[in-house]
Amino acid sequence: MDRALIPDGVQRDPLWKFILKLGPVVAVLIWGVVAMFLCWIKGLNQTNMNNYYGFALWIWADLAVIALGGGAFFTGFLRYLVGKDDLKYIINFAVLVGFICYSSALLILAIDIGQPLRGWFIFWHANVHSMLTEVAFCLSAYFGVLTIEYIPLVLENRQLDRVPFFHHLSHNMHGIMAVFAATGAFLSFFHQGSLGGVAGVLFGRPFAFREHVFIWPWTFFLFTWSAAAYGPSFTIMLLKITEKITNKRLVKDNVVQLLAKISGWMILTYIIAKIIDTWYWAAVTAPSKGFTLIDFYSNNAFYGLWILFLEIVVGGVIPAIILVSDKGRKNAKLLFLAVVLGVIGVSVNRWVMVLQVMAVPIMPFDQWALYLPSWQEVATTILPVAYGVILIALSHRYLPVWPQERELNPIDAPSAPEAAVAEDIDEAAEAAPDGDLAPAQA
Amino acid sequence: MFPFNFEWIWDMSHVVFMGGLWYALNIIGIGMTFCIIKAIYDTVKGKDDGHHAEH
Numbered sequence: 280m281d282r283a284l285i286p287d288g289v290q291r292d293p294l295w296k297f298i299l300k301l302g303p304v305v306a307v308l309i310w311g312v313v314a315m316f317l318c319w320i321k322g323l324n325q326t327n328m329n330n331y332y333g334f335a336l337w338i339w340a341d342l343a344v345i346a347l348g349g350g351a352f353f354t355g356f357l358r359y360l361v362g363k364d365d366l367k368y369i370i371n372f373a374v375l376v377g378f379i380c381y382s383s384a385l386l387i388l389a390i391d392i393g394q395p396l397r398g399w400f401i402f403w404h405a406n407v408h409s410m411l412t413e414v415a416f417c418l419s420a421y422f423g424v425l426t427i428e429y430i431p432l433v434l435e436n437r438q439l440d441r442v443p444f445f446h447h448l449s450h451n452m453h454g455i456m457a458v459f460a461a462t463g464a465f466l467s468f469f470h471q472g473s474l475g476g477v478a479g480v481l482f483g484r485p486f487a488f489r490e491h492v493f494i495w496p497w498t499f500f501l502f503t504w505s506a507a508a509y510g511p512s513f514t515i516m517l518l519k520i521t522e523k524i525t526n527k528r529l530v531k532d533n534v535v536q537l538l539a540k541i542s543g544w545m546i547l548t549y550i551i552a553k554i555i556d557t558w559y560w561a562a563v564t565a566p567s568k569g570f571t572l573i574d575f576y577s578n579n580a581f582y583g584l585w586i587l588f589l590e591i592v593v594g595g596v597i598p599a600i601i602l603v604s605d606k607g608r609k610n611a612k613l614l615f616l617a618v619v620l621g622v623i624g625v626s627v628n629r630w631v632m633v634l635q636v637m638a639v640p641i642m643p644f645d646q647w648a649l650y651l652p653s654w655q656e657v658a659t660t661i662l663p664v665a666y667g668v669i670l671i672a673l674s675h676r677y678l679p680v681w682p683q684e685r686e687l688n689p690i691d692a693p694s695a696p697e698a699a700v701a702e703d704i705d706e707a708a709e710a711a712p713d714g715d716l717a718p719a720q721a
Numbered sequence: 722m723f724p725f726n727f728e729w730i731w732d733m734s735h736v737v738f739m740g741g742l743w744y745a746l747n748i749i750g751i752g753m754t755f756c757i758i759k760a761i762y763d764t765v766k767g768k769d770d771g772h773h774a775e776h
Contacts, residue, residue, distance in 0.1 A: 405738060407739070423746075443767075444760055462745055
């Protein structure tokens with residue numbers, strides 16, 4: 280049964296080995312699910328949030344996975360709207376990663392609202408003056424788009440594809456995928472931006488507040504830009520990890536190089552804009568509110584200037600330099616280092632814009648609010664990682680995610696003429712009397 | 722939220738926010754409806770569109 284579901288012409292582990300390997304990941308998943316139900320049944324008192332510190336650890340994870348999942352919309356945009364045809368060999372995986380990231384983001388929000396049964400309130404009783412309403416709208420609608428982009432891949436499973444209706448449905452969805460990709464790019468632009476906008480409009484928190492262009496603070500554009508820049512790096516990072524685990528090459532180098540180059544130039548332009556933004560904020564915006572730069576990075580046990588250095592130099596400038604240089608990109612170790620640093624960089628950016636914003640004291644009598652998450656928060660934050668590993672493993676095993684896999688990993692089988700000769704020899708050997716050699720063997 | 726809900730106000734915020742949402746949902750809905758109806762039609766007609774393995 281299992282064999283019949285595996286795509287043609289590829290090799291996969293035996294089922295028992297596959298299940299054994301997934302065992303520890305499933306254990307982590309169960310741990311996260313237990314924590315999730317504790318939050319739903321007993322309430323948000325399971326977290327260490329309080330009236331002063333209203334963002335749990337998972338909100339950082341939420342923003343981070345949304346940024347990292349940006350590889351789906353940007354790769355789709357490049358493939359279907361810009362016409363980078365080579366990316367068709369990696370778009371399936373980018374969609375899968377995006378699907379995992381956005382379903383995780385929605386799951387985290389369902390935990391965060393405490394009463395998921397009232398989740399629909401945001402659509403029905405929408406506060407049309409809130410950027411987070413726009414985020415909720417776009418996030419949900421874009422998850423719909425990602426589901427639509429993922430469905431054809433599921434329908435192309437060897438057995439499902441035999442059902443004529445599924446076959447035609449998948450074919451037709453491919454036919455108008457550009458429409459869905461364009462809708463996805465539109466939705467992503469706004470929700471990525473609005474997540475940044477939420478921080479930038481906090482005029483009561485000078486650490487986050489930024490200057491505006493019309494109604495949009497700079498953070499609006501920086502968040503969209505960073506998601507488009509670092510998302511493809513995350514896709515490449517996961518691709519390389521998957522290749523390492525499966526011990527196979529899954530995508531050709533020229534495709535990876537193209538995506539890495541685009542990601543590199545996006546990161547470079549983003550990080551220049553980010554440096555200008557940071558300089559202007561430190562030199563003009565924060566002082567106008569009565570703060571100096573060092574106020575945000577001193578008098579506490581954790582947040583120092585190191586975090587600014589980590590985000591901008593280690594997680595921005597270095598990966599950008601590696602990825603835009605031809606030699607850097609073509610060196611497998613440097614490429615992997617660059618995409619890992621990029622992922623760290625954008626994750627630190629989201630950490631800073633969510634958790635450090637809440638920690639910095641505002642009033643002269645305030646203290647730094649350093650925050651330690653509860654185990655339930657940690658478990659529910661790790662939950663999406665386990666879920667993602669399982670979904671990638673299942674998709675890798677049963678769905679044709681990698682169009683180039685067969686070409687890159689040919690299965691060693693005797694060619695047709697050789698097989699025929701071998702068969703003849705066997706038959707002749709059987710026909711010959713004991714002790715005699717068959718003609719071909721002689 | 723729809724214009725017939727008691728909370729609705731005919732102002733720019735409601736029109737832009739809710740208009741944007743319904744616009745996106747309509748594109749997704751119409752797109753999927755088209756694909757499903759065409760798939761039913763193709764199945765009934767027994768159309769052969771060959772093999773496809775990539776987006």
